[in-house]
Amino acid sequence: MISHALIRPAWTPATIALMVVGFMIYWPLGLAMIAYILWGDRLEAFRRDVNRSTDRVMCGFRRAGMRRPFGMERTGNVAFDDWREKELARLDEERRKLHEASEEFxxxxxxxxxxxxxxxxDRFMASRKPRPSTDSEPTIDG
Incomplete structure (x- = not known):
């Protein structure tokens, strides 16, 4: 017995209905369904090619020794590596001092x-203080 998927990259009643519904809901969905119908059979090969390329790139990183952080691999020259470590420590100390100065400021x-x-x-409150009333001002009471 041969089994076929209901939604497959072909002009079947289900894919046509999904395309029409897609256009009615939001037109890019309809376009996506047309693209799936026309080029869906190529998706598996495309996915396989992308996976193969990604695996090849990651293997290249592993072979190149990218497991260590950038700039921390040894060069083989002991004097240079020692100097670099001292300079990096000095720069870290300068960065710490700058951070402390920034916090102080x-x-x-x-x-x-x-x-x-x-x-x-205080100036606002001083200007807002009630002024003492003088007898020459008329009062409401009389």
């Missing part, structure tokens, strides 16, 4: 903004 700027805001708020 942010703290200083935050405190400066707070002081300025407090000064502006």
């Amino acid at each position: 942010e703290s200083y700027a935050r405190e400066l903004r707070r002081a300025k805001d407090q000064e502006e708020f």
